[in-house]
Amino acid sequence: MNRISHWIDGQIVAGTSGRTSAVWNPATGEQQAELALATAEEVDKAVAVAKAAFPEWRATNLSRRAEVMFHLRELISANRKEIASLLSAEHGKVLSDALGEVARGLENVEFACGIPNLMKGGYSEQASTGVDVYSIKQPLGVVAGITPFNFPAMVPMWMFANALACGNTFILKPSEKDPSVSLFLAELLTQAGLPDGCFNVVHGDKVAVDRLLAHPDVSAISFVGSTPIAKYIYETGTRNGKRVQALGGAKNHMLVLPDADLDMAADAAVSAAYGSAGERCMAISVVLAIDSVADALVKKIEERIPAIKVGPASEPDNEMGPLITGEHRDKVAGYIDGAAGEGATVVVDGRDNAPGGGFFLNPSLIDYAKPGMKVYDDEIFGPVLTVTRVKSYAEGLQLINENLYGNGTAIFTRDGGVARQFEFDVQVGMVGINVPIPVPVSYYSFGGWKASLFGDQHMYGPDGINFFTRTKVVTSRWPDPATSAVDLGFPQNR
Ligand code: NAD
Numbered sequence: 001m002n003r004i005s006h007w008i009d010g011q012i013v014a015g016t017s018g019r020t021s022a023v024w025n026p027a028t029g030e031q032q033a034e035l036a037l038a039t040a041e042e043v044d045k046a047v048a049v050a051k052a053a054f055p056e057w058r059a060t061n062l063s064r065r066a067e068v069m070f071h072l073r074e075l076i077s078a079n080r081k082e083i084a085s086l087l088s089a090e091h092g093k094v095l096s097d098a099l100g101e102v103a104r105g106l107e108n109v110e111f112a113c114g115i116p117n118l119m120k121g122g123y124s125e126q127a128s129t130g131v132d133v134y135s136i137k138q139p140l141g142v143v144a145g146i147t148p149f150n151f152p153a154m155v156p157m158w159m160f161a162n163a164l165a166c167g168n169t170f171i172l173k174p175s176e177k178d179p180s181v182s183l184f185l186a187e188l189l190t191q192a193g194l195p196d197g198c199f200n201v202v203h204g205d206k207v208a209v210d211r212l213l214a215h216p217d218v219s220a221i222s223f224v225g226s227t228p229i230a231k232y233i234y235e236t237g238t239r240n241g242k243r244v245q246a247l248g249g250a251k252n253h254m255l256v257l258p259d260a261d262l263d264m265a266a267d268a269a270v271s272a273a274y275g276s277a278g279e280r281c282m283a284i285s286v287v288l289a290i291d292s293v294a295d296a297l298v299k300k301i302e303e304r305i306p307a308i309k310v311g312p313a314s315e316p317d318n319e320m321g322p323l324i325t326g327e328h329r330d331k332v333a334g335y336i337d338g339a340a341g342e343g344a345t346v347v348v349d350g351r352d353n354a355p356g357g358g359f360f361l362n363p364s365l366i367d368y369a370k371p372g373m374k375v376y377d378d379e380i381f382g383p384v385l386t387v388t389r390v391k392s393y394a395e396g397l398q399l400i401n402e403n404l405y406g407n408g409t410a411i412f413t414r415d416g417g418v419a420r421q422f423e424f425d426v427q428v429g430m431v432g433i434n435v436p437i438p439v440p441v442s443y444y445s446f447g448g449w450k451a452s453l454f455g456d457q458h459m460y461g462p463d464g465i466n467f468f469t470r471t472k473v474v475t476s477r478w479p480d481p482a483t484s485a486v487d488l489g490f491p492q493n494r
Pocket of ligand 1: 146147148149150151173174175176204205206209210224225226227229230247248249250280281379381407448452
């Protein structure tokens with residue numbers, strides 16, 4: 001059995017805990033590797049290494065740090081197919097989707113190539129007579145990233161590209177379900193010229209996470225995962241004096257108005273609901289259809305479902321792969337059963353004719369879902385799209401704003417005025433106008449509202465730079481004996 005271990009101080013380090021977890025091949029349902037789970041002492045070792053590497057990396061000049069990012073950009077680009085196949089072998093997503101993930105992750109490395117510009121502070125000459133004031137951004141020290149299974153390449157890149165470029169050293173605790181990409185990226189970082197110890201990967205579960213949350217030498221934690229864990233990470237980390245950003249789950253609604261192009265809306269709903277088997281935090285899981293177009297829209301979505309090719313990533317034509325584990329597949333399937341019992345209508349049941357062997361489920365479509373039903377309220381995180389019928393734009397908006405989550409949303413309409421009003425009123429962090437998956441480009445920042453984000457700073461982009469730096473303000477005067485005098489008054493400018 002293939003064993004997967006940690007990456008500490010520029011090399012693979014075998015785990016010593018004796019505790020392991022299984023890494024599955026979701027397309028076959030077979031175990032393909034055994035992952036070492038770290039002890040608290042192993043986490044301490046990684047933190048000590050990162051702490052020792054920090055002073056030199058922090059002092060490395062900006063051009064040199066940018067150069068490492070430029071080299072990394074080239075290496076990831078040259079290895080994009082290998083990274084994509086590595087991640088789809090453990091995650092199950094099809095190759096085209098995996099390549100898209102790598103490309104969107106790479107954008108963040110490209111953004112970090114601009115670090116000399118991004119680290120600029122401000123300068124005010126002559127703030128007082130002979131006195132200048134300026135602000136500088138400095139790295140925090142050792143920072144950690146804890147990432148989910150659904151984007152094993154992109155989400156780590158959201159975090160470590162900016163963190164390292166800012167001069168921090170980094171500990172990554174990837175998802176235990178698809179851990180191999182993180183080690184491949186560690187090797188590429190070394191090849192790019194990052195000194196040993198600046199980037200470390202510690203595999204593990206709650207034991208490793210809890211040690212990172214408690215370790216006095218970890219200054220900040222960037223987390224992406226489900227809402228209950230995000231809340232726990234935020235509360236525990238901040239209680240321990242750390243800076244924390246913790247992104248959580250989602251239930252993204254797409255509001256379709258009667259004037260929308262219904263074919264375009266149906267294409268978008270199908271793509272955004274079933275892409276990556278619905279295991280995306282920006283997946284559309286609820287379509288809000290205004291009554292007058294609801295029947296037509298449901299029909300158009302239903303018609304498109306049989307054409308979706310479900311199967312393993314090894315077949316290049318497939319469009320949707322399996323779910324991450326057998327347990328998760330069964331949980332998602334349980335919602336289809338539950339929906340009928342709750343009074344919703346199962347239009348397409350994804351349990352019918354799902355490919356055998358792996359953790360497959362076909363796309364499901366459920367109509368007449370309502371708040372209060374589990375199928376509507378819960379984040380299902382699978383290929384299950386529900387439709388809720390609403391009387392008006394106002395009712396649709398109210399449902400979105402009353403939802404626990406506020407990650408992404410979309411409106412489909414031809415009316416620019418209504419779209420603008422929606423953008424103004426909606427209580428959600430990322431909004432699409434005729435765009436179903438509005439993941440911001442890397443020079444904006446990614447983050448939801450409400451239970452989708454705990455913390456103040458969004459992920460990557462300008463917020464990422466803010467998160468991984470702290471500001472120092474210097475007030476400076478060059479001595480001029482001609483203006484020197486004893487003055488016990490409070491310094492003032494007028
Ligand atoms: P998860 O919360 O189960 O795991 C995320 C990370 O936390 C993993 O590294 C895991 O090892 C660790 N973890 C799990 N349980 C823990 C515990 N009890 N104590 C400490 N650490 C623990 O999430 P997942 O299943 O890997 O990913 C899917 C979830 O992530 C979904 O809810 C999805 O919406 C969310 N997600 C959100 C975003 C976003 O940007 N908001 C992006 C991707 C995924």
